[in-house]
Amino acid sequence: MRALVIDDSRAMRRIVTGILTNLGYEVRDAGHGGEGLDVLNEGWVPDLATIDWNMPVMDGLQFVSAVRSNPAWRRMTMMMVTSESEHTQIVRALAAGAHEYMIKPFTADAFRDKLALLGLLPQEVAL
Amino acid sequence: MTSTDTGQRRRGSDARPVITELIDEMTILAIAEEAWVSLVGEDEVLVPIPSELPGDILSSWVDVVGPWTGSVVLTTGRATAEELSRALLRESAPELLDDEDVADAFGEIANVVGGSIKAALPGPSGLSLPQVGNAPLVRNAGDLCRVDVVWRGEPLTISVQGALPPLPVPTPSRENEVPL
Amino acid sequence: MSLTATSFDWVRELVRKESAIVLQPGKEYLVEARLLPIARQMGLPDVGKLVETVRVRPSAEDTRRIVEALTTNETSWFRDGDPFTALTSTVLPSLLSSRGANERLQIWSAACSSGQEPYTIAMLLDDVLPNAASRVSITATDLSREMVQRTRAGKFSQLEVNRGLPAPMLVRHFQRAGNEWEVSSNLRRMVNATECNLAAPLPRMGPFDVVYLRNVLIYFDLPTKQSILRRVRDLMRPDGWLFLGAAETTLGVDDSWERVVIGRSSAYRPLKGK
Numbered sequence: 211m212r213a214l215v216i217d218d219s220r221a222m223r224r225i226v227t228g229i230l231t232n233l234g235y236e237v238r239d240a241g242h243g244g245e246g247l248d249v250l251n252e253g254w255v256p257d258l259a260t261i262d263w264n265m266p267v268m269d270g271l272q273f274v275s276a277v278r279s280n281p282a283w284r285r286m287t288m289m290m291v292t293s294e295s296e297h298t299q300i301v302r303a304l305a306a307g308a309h310e311y312m313i314k315p316f317t318a319d320a321f322r323d324k325l326a327l328l329g330l331l332p333q334e335v336a337l
Numbered sequence: 338m339t340s341t342d343t344g345q346r347r348r349g350s351d352a353r354p355v356i357t358e359l360i361d362e363m364t365i366l367a368i369a370e371e372a373w374v375s376l377v378g379e380d381e382v383l384v385p386i387p388s389e390l391p392g393d394i395l396s397s398w399v400d401v402v403g404p405w406t407g408s409v410v411l412t413t414g415r416a417t418a419e420e421l422s423r424a425l426l427r428e429s430a431p432e433l434l435d436d437e438d439v440a441d442a443f444g445e446i447a448n449v450v451g452g453s454i455k456a457a458l459p460g461p462s463g464l465s466l467p468q469v470g471n472a473p474l475v476r477n478a479g480d481l482c483r484v485d486v487v488w489r490g491e492p493l494t495i496s497v498q499g500a501l502p503p504l505p506v507p508t509p510s511r512e513n514e515v516p517l
Numbered sequence: 518m519s520l521t522a523t524s525f526d527w528v529r530e531l532v533r534k535e536s537a538i539v540l541q542p543g544k545e546y547l548v549e550a551r552l553l554p555i556a557r558q559m560g561l562p563d564v565g566k567l568v569e570t571v572r573v574r575p576s577a578e579d580t581r582r583i584v585e586a587l588t589t590n591e592t593s594w595f596r597d598g599d600p601f602t603a604l605t606s607t608v609l610p611s612l613l614s615s616r617g618a619n620e621r622l623q624i625w626s627a628a629c630s631s632g633q634e635p636y637t638i639a640m641l642l643d644d645v646l647p648n649a650a651s652r653v654s655i656t657a658t659d660l661s662r663e664m665v666q667r668t669r670a671g672k673f674s675q676l677e678v679n680r681g682l683p684a685p686m687l688v689r690h691f692q693r694a695g696n697e698w699e700v701s702s703n704l705r706r707m708v709n710a711t712e713c714n715l716a717a718p719l720p721r722m723g724p725f726d727v728v729y730l731r732n733v734l735i736y737f738d739l740p741t742k743q744s745i746l747r748r749v750r751d752l753m754r755p756d757g758w759l760f761l762g763a764a765e766t767t768l769g770v771d772d773s774w775e776r777v778v779i780g781r782s783s784a785y786r787p788l789k790g791k
Contacts, residue, residue, distance in 0.1 A: 219445040219448070220438070220441045224429040225429065227429070228428065264466055292452070293453065294452055295455075295456040296456045296461070298460065298461060301688050304685060304688065308684075310684050312679060313452075313678075314449045314452060315372045315374075315449050316676075316679050317374075317676070320681075323680050323681035324681070326595075326681065327598075327683055364695055367696055371675055453675060453696055457693070457696045
């Protein structure tokens, strides 16, 4: 399975990439929404995108809307992974088309729980 | 907390709240502890005791803009910021952390702590991207809530501070003016 | 004696073989925390001794307890969601067709911990039943007073809501309360939390249509398991449904239950005449 990790923080990209790689994902990353779209436009469409909200150039919400407007990217699951944690923000992200929402800070266990909900946890599970 | 708040600033319709009316030290500490346990490591504790910061310090912060406007600032010794960054990255930490790595990781911790603090404040509010360097000045000692902790024996402060100077206190003569 | 690398590797291999779950290096603390209650029950001072004892004299029972303790997860919401899927897909429609329109459905979450299970049930029922608050009553019990109080309060930290609670359900049923999330008053009204020791005579409750007794039996020996199952059965309606943890069963423990497969999970129903 493939995942695209979009976050402007290198540290956070490394952490999320580490979790997903341990689960057997093939991972690419991007520093903002625009770079994320570049990856998709190359034809590398992942099963999962994890998306930070506040980023320079193109934020996570704009990325989600852009993905939603292209039918070719329909089957991609989008999970916001962000420190934005107000009730209204989560509602906005879901309304824009995000499937799940993970609030920072999170643990690796919480990440696995979310993937299980989304049906994106590989069979042999690492505890 | 020292405060010269006379209550007068809350009278007018344009009154804005100060941070001590919105959040307390306990909540800030609880938020920071959650961030530490999940980001830095499961056994990482923050001990809430005041302690002198070293000379060479580094701050990371995010701005919150909304009904309350200010910054959530983490400040610690430069070496501690580096250790914190390494702990955050764990096995994916590079052999040598450069300044940019530290700024990025330390900034991300401010982002996570700031996001949770913002959610505990009245909204809607916006959150800025994290910045790292010399902390913004405290503009109003009455609009500040600060928690001093020790992490792995090193001091660190979390300061939630207003960005605006105190509102001018109306003078009695103006307050007694009779509207025409 | 604390856990040596050899002991950890042995536990790791055991769990991998029995459950296909891989314990990663660095999870020693998890092994310590989860196995300590078992060691104590066996009268052993620590987990190192427990591993040593089971290695020298392996028994199916002890092996299973170790695997179960390491593969269950008490604190998340929908992880191992199959018993909840079964509730809405099969159990609820069956109950609604056999009960009167004014009959209140009674559900028991028998080891509710900090409340994730009873509120998960409440959320699911609230989403499918128009009048859930008046139609359903959920009894949540736990041995620990602190857990009962937490369940009553219905407040969860950010870290807790991150553990397997779907975001659409979070925004539908929770509000922010400072740095925590508070479950809606509607759901809190459906849940009654009270202290209860399953290993002692049970208070007057029920009769229950559905009982969730998950990841509890693993901590008890065979005779205690048998008496718990008997007492639970006495509080259930004759056509009720019992859900156990994924790795638990009544088979070989108490033969007065019929196992019913529902999708990927199993429920147990009282056998008539037993």
